[in-house]
Amino acid sequence: MSIERHEIEKLATLARIAIDDSTINEVSERLGSVLELVDQLQAADTSGVDPMSHPMQATQRLREDEVKELNQREALQATAPDTEDGLFLVPKVIE
Amino acid sequence: MHNLTIAELIRGLRSKEFSSVELTQHFLTRIAELDPSYNAVITVTADQALKAAAAADQRLAAGNAPALCGIPILHKDIFCTNGVRTSCGSKMLDNFVPPYNATVVENFEQAGAVVLGKTNMDEFAMGSSNETSFYGPVKNPWATDCVPGGSSGGSAAAVAARLAPGATATDTGGSIRQPAALCGITGLKPTYGRVSRWGMIAFASSLDQGGPMARTAEDCAIMLNCMASFDDKDSTCIERDVPDYSATIGNSIKGLRIGVPSEYFSEGLNPGTEQAVRAALAELEVQGAELVDISLPNTGLSVPAYYVIAPAEASANLSRFDGVKYGYRCEDPTDLQDLYTRTRAEGFGEEVQRRILIGTYCLSAGYYDAYYGKAQQVRQLIQQDFAKAFEKVDVIMGPTCPSPAFKFGSKGDDPVAMYLEDIYTIATNLAGLPGMSLPCGMVDDKPVGLQIIGNYFDEARMLNVAHEYQQATDWHRAAPEGLL
Numbered sequence: 001m002s003i004e005r006h007e008i009e010k011l012a013t014l015a016r017i018a019i020d021d022s023t024i025n026e027v028s029e030r031l032g033s034v035l036e037l038v039d040q041l042q043a044a045d046t047s048g049v050d051p052m053s054h055p056m057q058a059t060q061r062l063r064e065d066e067v068k069e070l071n072q073r074e075a076l077q078a079t080a081p082d083t084e085d086g087l088f089l090v091p092k093v094i095e
Numbered sequence: 096m097h098n099l100t101i102a103e104l105i106r107g108l109r110s111k112e113f114s115s116v117e118l119t120q121h122f123l124t125r126i127a128e129l130d131p132s133y134n135a136v137i138t139v140t141a142d143q144a145l146k147a148a149a150a151a152d153q154r155l156a157a158g159n160a161p162a163l164c165g166i167p168i169l170h171k172d173i174f175c176t177n178g179v180r181t182s183c184g185s186k187m188l189d190n191f192v193p194p195y196n197a198t199v200v201e202n203f204e205q206a207g208a209v210v211l212g213k214t215n216m217d218e219f220a221m222g223s224s225n226e227t228s229f230y231g232p233v234k235n236p237w238a239t240d241c242v243p244g245g246s247s248g249g250s251a252a253a254v255a256a257r258l259a260p261g262a263t264a265t266d267t268g269g270s271i272r273q274p275a276a277l278c279g280i281t282g283l284k285p286t287y288g289r290v291s292r293w294g295m296i297a298f299a300s301s302l303d304q305g306g307p308m309a310r311t312a313e314d315c316a317i318m319l320n321c322m323a324s325f326d327d328k329d330s331t332c333i334e335r336d337v338p339d340y341s342a343t344i345g346n347s348i349k350g351l352r353i354g355v356p357s358e359y360f361s362e363g364l365n366p367g368t369e370q371a372v373r374a375a376l377a378e379l380e381v382q383g384a385e386l387v388d389i390s391l392p393n394t395g396l397s398v399p400a401y402y403v404i405a406p407a408e409a410s411a412n413l414s415r416f417d418g419v420k421y422g423y424r425c426e427d428p429t430d431l432q433d434l435y436t437r438t439r440a441e442g443f444g445e446e447v448q449r450r451i452l453i454g455t456y457c458l459s460a461g462y463y464d465a466y467y468g469k470a471q472q473v474r475q476l477i478q479q480d481f482a483k484a485f486e487k488v489d490v491i492m493g494p495t496c497p498s499p500a501f502k503f504g505s506k507g508d509d510p511v512a513m514y515l516e517d518i519y520t521i522a523t524n525l526a527g528l529p530g531m532s533l534p535c536g537m538v539d540d541k542p543v544g545l546q547i548i549g550n551y552f553d554e555a556r557m558l559n560v561a562h563e564y565q566q567a568t569d570w571h572r573a574a575p576e577g578l579l
Binding site for chain 1: 190191192193194287288301327330331333334393395396398399400402403410414417418419420421422423424428429430431432433434435436437439440443448449451452453455456457459465466468469470471472473474475476478508509510511514526527528551
């Protein structure tokens, strides 16, 4: 099973990963091999089976909306590639 | 000192046979001298470790020492450590120094453990051989031309090489059990929700679970006592009392019903591995356990289901690595798109990119029901298989992986060959069940792992069975040549 070039290009856009043109065939071949593996699922009879999202059917815990943590902006931004005045910097977005 | 178990080291520290500073220095020296051959440790925190050890010695002297006071351990480099680089085996996080501790790290700190450093791993825990690490592969101490398994290969190799008496690890599809098997040590993946995932860098959130690695089941019990806790900060952590896992490990296993699934002894299993596992089952029979033939008919679907669910969740989790808030950023981005796409192409390795792309494919419009929806249904079938089996048996046993450690590069270019390495371990993650691996023999001078799968929250019983087996056998005492 192989995936068409335009599909790989679409995936790369969706996943925000630049794929070099020279490696597209290789990427396609290896993804195809994995998809062949997962396509074995299609043979399973799952009619009437509920999809499982949590092994113990746990539900989301709720809590009171109260402040427990103090703002740690400086500590957290210390690991960022580029910041200024408490803001994350990225290349110019609006001309 | 490096051949003593954690249980023995605790006694040694308390009876003043040696100090924590001496013990810590001993392991730091071993890491410095031996690890260049194994590449098991990414970051050594020698100064902090010696300071922590000195503080531990004071508490030991004062007589108010907590459970693991002064015991040196290593953390897998997936657990965030305050002020210490946490790379997750990736170039993406090569410069990432977290401003906080993971709950697991915090628990060990509270228990007085001394952290020697952070262990190597497959990038973002995606791999079964440690070959995907940005820091280079870990070598198996039993045969340095072979893989240690993955993704917790650094933790497993470090424990096997006696660079630390215990280490933390994580398991999404077999990442504790398979390297434990390949390196001849004992490792436990607890029930999903038993150990907090907070501060543990996420791979596939509905499958990821942290657990201990050590040389014996008794030591894993001691470590789990500290690792397991309810944590408000992890929304999937289960609110449930943590038993004292050490209290029950000596119980008799007479009358224990062991399920032996035919699907775990089928085509593809190395004959030497099968022989070792069957011999272990026979030994447990001698101790009074009863073997019951069972079937887990949907076993064959577990690898396909996993390679939809895990990549799908990974593609969502890893979207946070965008070159803006932390981690790697590409040089001179021309615009925001270029910043994102090049940062991710340069920062992630090949296997991680592949899984993100697969996950993106499975979740994309038009494919969601056929892949993700279907895989979640199959997951239900797999869970039902186990539920049915546990009506008849107390634990399930079989091999941890199909064969002993393989040579670097031997799985070739096809990713699927590597994925099948986890054929016996993946189903327990999909079902959320606990699983463990312990050494039970040797094939071609390389260790074989016996897998124990338990019912939900039945870790105490699994540790008990493993301990009783280790009381009667000495596979867990075997060491790679020159390392005793």
